[in-house]
Amino acid sequence: MAEATESKRTRKLQKEIDYEGGVVSITVISSNQTLKCDVKDLPKDIIIKLVPLALNHRIGDAAAGRDGEEAFESMEKVWKALVAGDFTVKAPPGSKLPSKKELSANISNLPKAEQDKARALLAKIGVLNIG
Numbered sequence: 001m002a003e004a005t006e007s008k009r010t011r012k013l014q015k016e017i018d019y020e021g022g023v024v025s026i027t028v029i030s031s032n033q034t035l036k037c038d039v040k041d042l043p044k045d046i047i048i049k050l051v052p053l054a055l056n057h058r059i060g061d062a063a064a065g066r067d068g069e070e071a072f073e074s075m076e077k078v079w080k081a082l083v084a085g086d087f088t089v090k091a092p093p094g095s096k097l098p099s100k101k102e103l104s105a106n107i108s109n110l111p112k113a114e115q116d117k118a119r120a121l122l123a124k125i126g127v128l129n130i131g
Contacts, residue, residue: 013028014026014027017029024039062077063075107119
């Protein structure tokens with residue numbers, strides 16, 4: 001049986017964004033050649049097409065690793081911040097604990113005696129309050 005090995009991808013590009021100046025610089029590391037892309041050089045119709053692409057990426061990243069209501073709230077938080085002029089806001093880290101709904105479902109899969117103990121313990125520490 002072949003042993004699985006973990007390989008790191010070699011970085012080929014170095015990217016730098018000057019948000020205030022509106023310039024993106026992308027360097028090909030192996031040749032040390034840099035392409036500087038100044039937003040001011042772009043026609044308005046291209047900028048209008050690029051903005052939704054960037055929004056799609058920015059808002060979509062906010063939902064990464066989340067689902068349902070948590071994903072929506074995270075996306076909405078980033079959108080509201082952008083509308084308010086705050087580009088640096090980040091979505092809160094995804095929950096590492098199961099939701100109350102998931103906990104309840106998991107508890108329901110336990111034997112009856114264990115269900116009661118689990119509910120009582122979680123209710124005692126304020127994590128879950130279900131009957």
